[in-house]
Amino acid sequence: xxxxxxxxxxxxxxxxxxxxxxxxxxxxxxxxxxxxxxxxxxxxxxxxxxxxxxxxxxxxxxxxxxxxxxxxxxxxxxxxxxxxxxxxxxxxxxxxxxxxxxxxxxxxxxxxxxxxxxxxxxxxxxxxxxxxxxxxxxxxxxxxxxxxxxxxxxxxxxxxxxxxxxxxxxxxxxxxxxxxxx
Numbered sequence: 696x697x698x699x700x701x702x703x704x705x706x707x708x709x710x711x712x713x714x715x716x717x718x719x720x721x722x723x724x725x726x727x728x729x730x731x732x733x734x735x736x737x738x739x740x741x742x743x744x745x746x747x748x749x750x751x752x753x754x755x756x757x758x759x760x761x762x763x764x765x766x767x768x769x770x771x772x773x774x775x776x777x778x779x780x781x782x783x784x785x786x787x788x789x790x791x792x793x794x795x796x797x798x799x800x801x802x803x804x805x806x807x808x809x810x811x812x813x814x815x816x817x818x819x820x821x822x823x824x825x826x827x828x829x830x831x832x833x834x835x836x837x838x839x840x841x842x843x844x845x846x847x848x849x850x851x852x853x854x855x856x857x858x859x860x861x862x863x864x865x866x867x868x869x870x871x872x873x874x875x876x877x
Contacts, residue, residue, distance in 0.1 A: 717732070717733040717735070717748075718736070718876045719733060719750070719872075720871075720873045721872050722849075722871040723869045724867075724868050731750035731751060731752050731761055733749065733750045734751055743766040743768055744767040744769065744770060745764065745765075745782065746764070746765055748873065749763075758789070761785075763786075767833070770836055770845075771836070782804065783802075783804040785800070785801075785803075785849075786799075786800070787801075787868070796819035798815075800851075801813070801814040802814075802827060802829065802853075815855075815865060822857060822858075823856055824855055824865070825856045827851065827852065829850075830849060832848055834848055843877040845874070845875045846873065847872070848872050849868070849871035849872075849873075850868060851866065851867070851868040852864040852867050
């Protein structure tokens with residue numbers, strides 16, 4: 696009986712660990728390195744494959760959220776191409792305490808409706824964004840040990856008409872990396 700309980704406990708811990716390991720998203724924003732565990736992953740097959748990952752940290756002093764939604768042509772390990780003909784969304788929110796206003800970056804591309812939008816607010820002040828540059832690549836798609844792993848990297852820069860230094864980006868996210876495990 697004790698052995699049966701031990702086996703059930705080990706299986707429960709193993710299954711729980713598998714469910715919790717959905718990957719990570721890391722980036723550098725404002726000189727600060729941010730590394731968050733992915734909490735939710737969804738995969739939908741429509742005209743293309745829509746992949747959504749949500750990473751968040753909610754503690755007493757820090758609230759951070761990263762949402763990524765992108766479209767892939769397929770899950771081939773040879774052809775790792777993001778399909779920009781459909782949809783892309785990147786949302787980043789961070790604040791230091793529940794009382795303070797933080798930073799919010801929302802970048803969305805909806806090619807079905809010919810819309811692109813970038814919004815950025817810093818401590819409650821909304822910036823009017825003039826342009827942005829997104830560099831995102833899928834670096835690896837692999838299927839090992841019954842897990843689909845999708846790795847990628849990204850950098851985002853955005854400029855504002857209101858900036859005192861118009862050639863310097865108002866928003867700069869560097870060294871962005873993600874590993875999504877399904």
